[in-house]
Amino acid sequence: xxxxxxxxxxxxxxxxxxxxxxxxxxxxxxRSAAQSADxxxxxxxxxxxxxxxxxxxxxxxALACLSLAGAFGCPLHPVSRGRAxxxxxxxxxxxxxxxxxxxxxxxxxxxxxxxxxxxxxxxTFRQLHAALRAREAGWHVPAFGGPPDASVLANALDRGEGxxxxxxxxxxxxxxxxxxxxxxxxxxxFGRFEADRVAAIHGxxxxxxxxxxxxxxxxxxxxxxxxxxxxxxxxxxxxxxxIGPPERLPAFVEVLRGLVRDQVIDSHDAFLxxxxxxxxxxxxxxxxPPEATSPQALGAWAATLTVRAxxxxxxxxxxxxxxxxxxxxxxxxxxxxxxxxxxxHHSGLYGHSDGANLTSCYWAKxxxxxxxxxxxxxxxxxxxxxxxxxxxxxxxxxxxxITGEVADRFGTFVMSGAEAVSVRALFGYVSLAWDxxxxxxxxxxxxxxxxxxxxxxxxxFHGYRLAHPGIAAHGHTRGDWGAxxxxxxRALDPGLVxxxxxxxxxxxxxxx
Numbered sequence: 033x034x035x036x037x038x039x040x041x042x043x044x045x046x047x048x049x050x051x052x053x054x055x056x057x058x059x060x061x062x063r064s065a066a067q068s069a070d071x072x073x074x075x076x077x078x079x080x081x082x083x084x085x086x087x088x089x090x091x092x093x094a095l096a097c098l099s100l101a102g103a104f105g106c107p108l109h110p111v112s113r114g115r116a117x118x119x120x121x122x123x124x125x126x127x128x129x130x131x132x133x134x135x136x137x138x139x140x141x142x143x144x145x146x147x148x149x150x151x152x153x154x155x156t157f158r159q160l161h162a163a164l165r166a167r168e169a170g171w172h173v174p175a176f177g178g179p180p181d182a183s184v185l186a187n188a189l190d191r192g193e194g195x196x197x198x199x200x201x202x203x204x205x206x207x208x209x210x211x212x213x214x215x216x217x218x219x220x221x222f223g224r225f226e227a228d229r230v231a232a233i234h235g236x237x238x239x240x241x242x243x244x245x246x247x248x249x250x251x252x253x254x255x256x257x258x259x260x261x262x263x264x265x266x267x268x269x270x271x272x273x274x275i276g277p278p279e280r281l282p283a284f285v286e287v288l289r290g291l292v293r294d295q296v297i298d299s300h301d302a303f304l305x306x307x308x309x310x311x312x313x314x315x316x317x318x319x320x321p322p323e324a325t326s327p328q329a330l331g332a333w334a335a336t337l338t339v340r341a342x343x344x345x346x347x348x349x350x351x352x353x354x355x356x357x358x359x360x361x362x363x364x365x366x367x368x369x370x371x372x373x374x375x376x377h378h379s380g381l382y383g384h385s386d387g388a389n390l391t392s393c394y395w396a397k398x399x400x401x402x403x404x405x406x407x408x409x410x411x412x413x414x415x416x417x418x419x420x421x422x423x424x425x426x427x428x429x430x431x432x433x434i435t436g437e438v439a440d441r442f443g444t445f446v447m448s449g450a451e452a453v454s455v456r457a458l459f460g461y462v463s464l465a466w467d468x469x470x471x472x473x474x475x476x477x478x479x480x481x482x483x484x485x486x487x488x489x490x491x492x493f494h495g496y497r498l499a500h501p502g503i504a505a506h507g508h509t510r511g512d513w514g515a516x517x518x519x520x521x522r523a524l525d526p527g528l529v530x531x532x533x534x535x536x537x538x539x540x541x542x543x544x
């Protein structure tokens with residue numbers, strides 16, 4: 033069986049499929065390819081095209097569209113909010129009709145006693161944060177660096193990270209409501225039982241656990257899911273550290289690992305950034321002060337650590353322990369207590385995602401636009417690489433060396449950072465920024481991206497999230513992984529129409 037890649041909008045199969053969908057969701061919610069040109073915009077060159085856009089208004093309508101796609105053999109690519117800038121935005125990996133789930137924007141349930149929430153794909157971080165604030169909840173959804181109008185559910189399914197112990201968003205996701213192109217619909221947790229009293233508090237019923245099949249895949253479409261919230265801690269603040277050049281990273285990281293191991297600093301609460309990322313997060317190249325853009329400044333590293341505690345005495349003790357340990361391996365150590373000047377609902381410590389990090393997408397642009405930022409619309413060049421590293425200073429120093437070499441060789445601005453996700457591992461954040469309107473910049477940047485990906489793979493620093501360009505290269509695995517994944521996909525999506533290209537094909541099995 034072959035995938036239906038490249039089905040043109042005037043293809044009879046596609047026309048019949050769209051006509052059938054109009055009968056389900058209404059003509060006003062079906063956009064043709066000509067009306068969907070903005071869906072082809074993204075922050076790096078990519079050939080995947082939106083052949084049309086469907087906008088169902090309910091889970092039942094979405095299921096009907098999926099079932100029709102399977103029946104007609106028409107490629108269909110689900111998108112929740114399309115804010116995955118630097119990873120793929122709203123563009124499909126391969127040509128497909130888009131299933132826009134943004135109208136499925138209901139918060140279905142909030143459990144204020146146990147701290148969980150059930151959301152549809154269209155629910156945004158801003159929307160959920162406002163709903164929790166309105167209820168004066170003692171819980172929050174952990175903040176993240178992306179736009180506040182991004183989908184909470186999609187971010188969790190793509191294994192995006194938040195801050196604090198509950199920052200592993202996919203680890204806090206359970207009881208998915210999944211639709212298949214066969215027309216079938218299933219729940220993965222206790223919600224599948226008629227008596228589901230524990231569905232909101234525990235996600236692991238007896239038997240096989242299959243949530244992972246629907247993360248970063250095209251095996252099914254998730255219509256809603258239950259997400260665990262983080263408790264508000266009454267005492268929280270930041271410790272900031274200036275580390276210096278990359279050769280100082282090994283000593284600092286060794287101390288930091290001890291603080292995470294001893295639970296002085298929680299996992300997902302320790303972030304390290306090079307100078308390039310620090311300056312690009314607050315300004316663009318044309319407006320940056322010269323002292324912040326010297327090679328020495330761009331290559332200097334710093335860290336931000338969060339200290340959280342339920343009691344003031346415990347908070348003070350944690351801060352004192354951390355500062356005493358960090359002073360010998362830092363150029364400077366400072367304290368920042370945002371609670372003193374920032375309302376709790378405007379603090380990232382309590383779930384407020386302000387989207388300020390999007391400034392880094394505009395580093396190479398002539399100016400920063402007024403109003404809401406949209407890197408796709410503004411033709412920003414931006415792409416992410418997300419390698420996993422051992423929690424070792426030498427590994428992070430090696431990442432810094434690789435990114436520096438690539439930046440020099442290809443003349444593209446490269447930013448690097450890392451997050452402590454456990455006592456064993458760091459998640460790397462490496463991004464390239466350029467101006468897509470500059471002749472030749474796309475080509476240089478993507479060659480730089482490929483060089484980075486190859487160098488990371490050679491070090492064994494494989495990715496935990498993949499931008500579109502990395503998916504095909506990620507398919508080279510040993511053993512029978514690819515063949516088993518292909519059988520699972522064929523079982524759940526017999527027509528191979530859902531999210532074509534989203535999962536790398538086994539070697540030697542070319543798409544049709």
